[in-house]
Amino acid sequence: APEPKQPFILTLVVCCDSTCAFINCQSTGRAELHGGNMLQVHGDNLETISTITIGPRQCTSVACTASSLQNGAASSCTCIAPWGHGTVGVTATQPNGMAHTKDLAVSYRTPSITAIGWLPGQALAAGGGV
Secondary structure: OOOOOOOEEEEEEEEOOOOOOOHHHEEEOOEEEOOOOEEEEEEEOOOOOOEEEEOOEEOEEEEEEOOOOOOOOOEEEEEEOOOOOOEEEEEEEOOOOOEEEEEEEEEEOOOOOOOOOOOOOOOOOOOOOO
8 A cells, every 4th residue: 555645735715605616706825704615625645635624613525636726736625614613724634544734724704794685605705896
């Protein structure tokens, strides 16, 4: 069996919906989201990741591959983010227990009910533009 390699998270992209269909609703780094957004994780040795957590909660629908569209990254994962609050870290863990955490990687925001007709479960892109 190949020697396990330490996973490393380089960058994160949080999409404004569950599919990342619209490039203009992506943001990088410390992004804002409110459960149900797709999270893209780019880095090294992520293709064998089995679990991604945002703060204390696990992502669902984790899918990883040995390729990435981000410069400098060799692999990537996607998952659907859980609900949460505050600014929290993201941890990618392999089945063998090897893991990497990017601290303060994701910020959750509770949007104002009065702002642009927000509905529960609906995502807002960072910047608040429409």
